[in-house]
Amino acid sequence: MAGMNVNDFVSTASFPWAFRLAYVGNMFREPLLKVVEERWNLSRPEWTVLLCVMIREGIISKDIWELTGQPRNSISRGVISLEKRGLVRRTPSTQDKRQVTLHPTADGARVFAEIEPLFVEREGAYLSCLTGEELQQFQAILIKLSDHISSVAEPAA
Secondary structure (H helix, E strand, O other): OOOOOHHHHHOOOOOHHHHHHHHHHHHHHHHHHHHHHHHHOOOHHHHHHHHHHHHOOOEOHHHHHHHHOOOHHHHHHHHHHHHHOOOEEEEEOOOOOOOEEEEEOHHHHHHHHHHHHHHHHHHHHHHOOOOHHHHHHHHHHHHHHHHHHOOOOOOOO
16 A cells, blocks of 8 residues: 555545545654654653643643543543653642642743644644645634534444
């Protein structure tokens, strides 16, 4: 299958857009996650937690697994590991004492600042094939799909 074009491959699939979307996401994310793991010794859940904490300081673990679709136990292990490494800290929530909010430490922010440019550069490279108008349309479509997802029923087990 080496060298096969993804669009040729899925041209007869019954759900080609989903396959293409997954393909683009995987080709973007997986090489970067490998670098993050090798260079910074951060697992996928650890990177996910650090990324979410940097995007939204004070986020709770539940929000992270709901936003990312990663398993609860993976996110919990990521939080514990990052806390032990001094990259995030937990504090009791002011709204709900049963929950803890997550915050980056100075070391966590430093590590994130080292990694973030890799993702920004790769995103720019991926999107460079789009015109400004196409990029605006693509962004609008992604926002519309993202907003719609919560109204779609989960598949039955």
